[in-house]
Amino acid sequence: MKTKIIATNFDNAVERFVEYISVTFDSTFNVISDMIEGVLHGIESLFLFPPFYLIILFFGILAWKTAGKSMALFTVVGFYLCHAMNLWDETMITMALVVTSVIFTLIFAIPLGVVAGSNQKVSDITRVLMDFLQTMPPYVYLIPAIAILGFGASPAIVSTAIVAFAPAVRLTSLGIRQVPTSHVEVGKAFGASPTQALFKIKLPFALPSIMAGVNQSLMLALSMAVIAGIIGAGGLGKEVYRAIRVLEVGKAFDAGISIVILAIILDRISQGAVTLMKKGAN
Amino acid sequence: METAYFSIGSYIATLVDWLNVNYSAPFEMLSAAMEGSVKFLEMLLLFPHAFIIMTIFSLAAWKVAGRGVAGITFFGLLFCFAMNLWKATMLTTALVVISTSAALLVAIPLGIWSATNKTVDNITRPIMDLMQTMPPWVYLIPAVILFSLGRAPAVIATAVFAIPPALRLTNLGIKEVPSDQLEVGKAFGASPSQVVWKIQIPAALPSIMAGVNQCIMMSLSMVVLAGLIGAGGLGGEVVRGLTRMMIGVGVRSGLAIVILAIIFDRVTQGMVTLSKH
Numbered sequence: 001m002k003t004k005i006i007a008t009n010f011d012n013a014v015e016r017f018v019e020y021i022s023v024t025f026d027s028t029f030n031v032i033s034d035m036i037e038g039v040l041h042g043i044e045s046l047f048l049f050p051p052f053y054l055i056i057l058f059f060g061i062l063a064w065k066t067a068g069k070s071m072a073l074f075t076v077v078g079f080y081l082c083h084a085m086n087l088w089d090e091t092m093i094t095m096a097l098v099v100t101s102v103i104f105t106l107i108f109a110i111p112l113g114v115v116a117g118s119n120q121k122v123s124d125i126t127r128v129l130m131d132f133l134q135t136m137p138p139y140v141y142l143i144p145a146i147a148i149l150g151f152g153a154s155p156a157i158v159s160t161a162i163v164a165f166a167p168a169v170r171l172t173s174l175g176i177r178q179v180p181t182s183h184v185e186v187g188k189a190f191g192a193s194p195t196q197a198l199f200k201i202k203l204p205f206a207l208p209s210i211m212a213g214v215n216q217s218l219m220l221a222l223s224m225a226v227i228a229g230i231i232g233a234g235g236l237g238k239e240v241y242r243a244i245r246v247l248e249v250g251k252a253f254d255a256g257i258s259i260v261i262l263a264i265i266l267d268r269i270s271q272g273a274v275t276l277m278k279k280g281a282n
Numbered sequence: 283m284e285t286a287y288f289s290i291g292s293y294i295a296t297l298v299d300w301l302n303v304n305y306s307a308p309f310e311m312l313s314a315a316m317e318g319s320v321k322f323l324e325m326l327l328l329f330p331h332a333f334i335i336m337t338i339f340s341l342a343a344w345k346v347a348g349r350g351v352a353g354i355t356f357f358g359l360l361f362c363f364a365m366n367l368w369k370a371t372m373l374t375t376a377l378v379v380i381s382t383s384a385a386l387l388v389a390i391p392l393g394i395w396s397a398t399n400k401t402v403d404n405i406t407r408p409i410m411d412l413m414q415t416m417p418p419w420v421y422l423i424p425a426v427i428l429f430s431l432g433r434a435p436a437v438i439a440t441a442v443f444a445i446p447p448a449l450r451l452t453n454l455g456i457k458e459v460p461s462d463q464l465e466v467g468k469a470f471g472a473s474p475s476q477v478v479w480k481i482q483i484p485a486a487l488p489s490i491m492a493g494v495n496q497c498i499m500m501s502l503s504m505v506v507l508a509g510l511i512g513a514g515g516l517g518g519e520v521v522r523g524l525t526r527m528m529i530g531v532g533v534r535s536g537l538a539i540v541i542l543a544i545i546f547d548r549v550t551q552g553m554v555t556l557s558k559h
Contacts, residue, residue: 011530018529082286107554135543137503139517143526143532223417227507231524240419244511249298249427253291256423263415 018147033154040100040153047092054082055092059265066272075269078261085254087239091262094235097153097225098266101160102217109165109217110210113172114198117206123173130166138163138224142231156233160224167216175209176202208277215270223265236262289385292500298427304519316380320433323376332363335372347552354548358541365539374515374542377433377505379442382498389445389497390490392476393452403453410446418443418504426511436513440504447496455489456482487557495550502543516542 022029058077064072077111082091116123141162145155179202187201203210227236236255243252302309327335336359344352362371396403425439459482467481483490509517516535523532 003366003368004363006364007534010365010534011528014530014533081288081290085290086287135547136540137501137506137543139503139506139520140536143520143529143536144324146524147529147533219415222418226417226419228519230510237419240423241510244423244426249295250289250292252423252427253294254289255291256420257290259420260412260416263417264412267415 014147022148022150029149030100033149033152036104036154036157037152038098039103040096040157043100044093044096048089048097052079052088056080056083059269063265063272066270066276067268068272069273071268071272075265078265082258082261085258085260087236087254090236090239090255091258094222094225094237094259095262095266096159097156097160097228097233097235098218098221101157101221101225102164102214104161105164105168105217105221106158106214108161108182109168109213110172113169113210113213114176114203116169117173117176117202126169126173130170133162133166138220139227141224142228147229151232153233156225156228156231160221163224164217164221167220168210168213170212171216172206172210175206175213176210178204208274211274211277212268215267215274218270219263222259222266268274295427298424301428309428312438313429316384316390316434316437317432320373320376320380320437323379324373327372327376328369328433329415332359332368336360336363338546343552346556347549351545351548351552355545358396358545361541365534365538367519367535370514370516370519370535371542374502374505374517374539377437377440377508377513377515378498378501378546381505382444382494382501384437384441385444385497385501386448386494387492388400388441389448390452392445393449393490394456394482395492396449397453397456406449410450413443415444418507421504422508422511431512433513435511436505436508440501440508443504444497444500447500448490448493451493452486452490452495455486455493457483458489488554491550491554491557495547495554498546498550499543502539502546506539 056076059079060072060076063075079091082088112122112126116126128192138159141159142155145159145162149155149158183201184197187197192200225233225235226237226240229235229239230243232238236259239255240252240259243249243255336356337360340352340356343355359371375383392402392406396406421439421443423516424434425435425442429438463481463485464477467477472480505513505515506517506520509515509519509521512518516539519535520532520539523529523535
């Protein structure tokens with residue numbers, strides 16, 4: 001069959017291309033990969049080094065402040081359950097993966113969103129790009145990341161950050177657009193420079209919307225960080241993958257329950273933060 | 283300090299074992315029904331020559347979404363064919379179609395019911411919230427354990443995963459039907475079922491179709507993920523590429539997935555626009 005030959009040629013071409021890229025830019029990618037892994041390990045030890053009850057206490061208080069008493073109770077019980085199921089380290093590793101990826105996403109997404117919110121041309125281009133990013137099934141992002149960065153944590157973080165990118169850009173740009181022009185005018189009338197107008201008027205006003213973007217990014221990042229378990233990212237995703245393959249039913253459910261607990265906690269805390277900011281804005 | 287080991291999962295595992303032993307018949311029936319319908323559709327798609335299928339799909343795309351989308355469909359499918367991925371592409375299409383149909387079969391009636399009944403709404407809303415919080419992977423675990431590996435658990439997990447957006451958008455669409463239209467219908471003596479079928483559903487159609495679009499996109503992403511549990515198709519190819527370090531295979535099938543996603547998205551969005559007129 002002829003199509004088989006086309007396919008083989010395509011595979012060879014891709015492999016040669018990837019090899020060329022990874023050989024030529026070897027040092028660059030190594031630096032990037034080391035940097036990403038450095039940040040990840042820093043955050044990971046932040047979660048893993050203190051005894052588990054301190055972490056639970058911290059998140060319990062955070063949940064109380066943002067989402068109320070019942071959510072605080074859920075956080076404490078939920079995290080305690082993760083610990084009791086012997087999955088504390090995995091839970092914290094997954095959380096570190098999510099936090100690291102979201103940090104990298106926000107570093108790029110918020111400035112881009114701010115520019116897109118104030119410039120129509122940039123906004124048109126980013127909208128098309130974001131539509132494209134969101135059409136693709138998240139899984140697909142693992143392929144180029146592995147091709148360039150190899151297996152391990154750094155391709156997982158890069159692909160997770162890409163998956164989580166779109167909502168952060170969209171909601172930042174939306175927030176900036178929704179700042180009433182009268183506010184900006186007042187600022188200008190009182191002699192605010194463009195940077196002052198951005199940091200003291202526009203960004204504070206857009207904060208609830210930006211936080212809603214952060215919430216969406218967190219949720220997408222969690223689902224991707226779990227999937228990234230198959231390429232050796234570690235954490236709960238790896239545990240699910242392992243348990244399913246060796247048919248340890250109980251363990252697979254334990255890991256699944258921990259993922260759901262983590263998802264609920266991250267979602268409600270960040271949603272609580274959105275509500276708090278909305279109240280603050282009014 | 284070490285806390286006593288406590289596993290919720292082991293209780294669930296016992297429950298699942300019990301279900302498997304005592305109620306294997308219904309699970310096997312459901313599994314066989316899913317497997318059978320996927321197999322049938324797959325045969326239907328693979329029996330004619332690939333070019334015939336490509337032409338049929340492109341013509342359908344032309345009808346609902348215009349010339350541009352028809353072009354994307356034809357050349358996209360041609361790419362899948364040329365890349366030696368025709369069988370995998372058709373299997374993935376069959377999986378998406380069957381699981382989306384199963385999801386809609388549950389989601390649309392429930393959406394209509396929850397829009398008209400406050401109690402049902404109060405029950406479904408938190409469940410949908412929880413379902414949308416859970417990462418897709420989590421759905422695969424119970425499916426694999428109840429239905430073992432293969433296509434049946436993939437279809438069932440995908441169908442469950444894809445229910446929330448369709449249900450929500452159906453519910454929203456029905457709720458947004460202007461009440462004066464309902465009043466007019468009632469005033470002219472329409473029975474409750476006539477009100478649903480002839481007023482509410484037609485008026486809610488754009489919103490329902492938007493739900494179908496979301497449902498299909500979520501199905502596709504889940505079906506691809508289900509390559510991990512042996513569902514085959516393009517997802518299976520990606521897994522093969524990822525786990526055996528065959529980057530070429532991974533990229534090839536990844537591109538095919540992207541193309542399939544774009545085709546599904548544009549065609550169903552065309553249907554949304556059509557239903558607005």
